[in-house]
């Protein structure tokens with residue numbers, strides 16, 4: 595089974611596992627809400643929060659990984675959700691590389707990449723973003739003020755043909771790739787930037 599080591603999360607072949615990558619600097623109610631909605635709407639068996647060693651596009655480094663992990667675990671308490679430092683264990687920062695490695699390490703597991711609408715709007719700046727869209731189902735969840743930018747984004751245009759209707763969102767983990775689905779949900783305005791700005795978290 596690939597190169598899994600101790601402390602790695604568990605998943606069985608056939609299970610649908612959502613991956614929410616993020617800086618979580620800090621984690622907040624918006625992440626929790628996104629995760630609960632994603633479980634319901636995409637029919638996920640598990641969600642793993644991949645607490646990033648550092649977003650390759652962000653100039654300023656985040657708070658230390660151990661502190662972000664501990665805070666995320668305190669915020670997210672759900673039997674289907676695991677908060678993990680898998681990317682640090684793998685030595686990856688780029689999502690495409692993480693996904694390749696996880697597909698090798700967990701054969702038969704149906705991974706779904708999860709993200710808020712703001713990330714779809716800038717996905718075309720990510721390393722190997724077309725590979726991600728072609729090889730992994732992507733579930734996008736609404737975020738305040740980001741709907742138009744996401745729908746008009748280069749990634750949404752390039753993969754227009756691969757968009758799954760939100761009415762069929764629960765089929766996403768089993769839909770042949772490329773496949774992505776944008777679902778609306780009651781929106782939550784929390785952001786890590788806002789929390790840091792009001793002094794609720796220091797790096």
Ligand SMILES: Nc1ncnc2c1ncn2[C@@H]1O[C@H](COP(=O)(O)OP(=O)(O)OP(=O)(O)O)[C@@H](O)[C@H]1O
Nearest residue numbers: 616617618624709710713737782783784785786787
């Ligand atoms: N309130 C929210 N609603 C929907 N999605 C969200 C929300 N907050 C974060 N996300 C999504 O969660 C993932 C991880 O987000 P991240 O850890 O960067 O939090 P953030 O609040 O966006 O942080 P920052 O403000 O520092 O950029 C991203 O895909 C992001 O789009």
Ligand SMILES: O=C(O)c1ccc[n+]([C@@H]2O[C@H](COP(=O)([O-])O)[C@@H](O)[C@H]2O)c1
Nearest residue numbers: 615616617646649651688689690720721
């Ligand atoms: O692979 C890339 O090029 C890439 C560029 C920017 C962001 N990402 C990933 O996107 C996820 C969200 O990042 P963030 O900092 O907005 O929380 C996180 O898993 C990052 O590693 C990935």
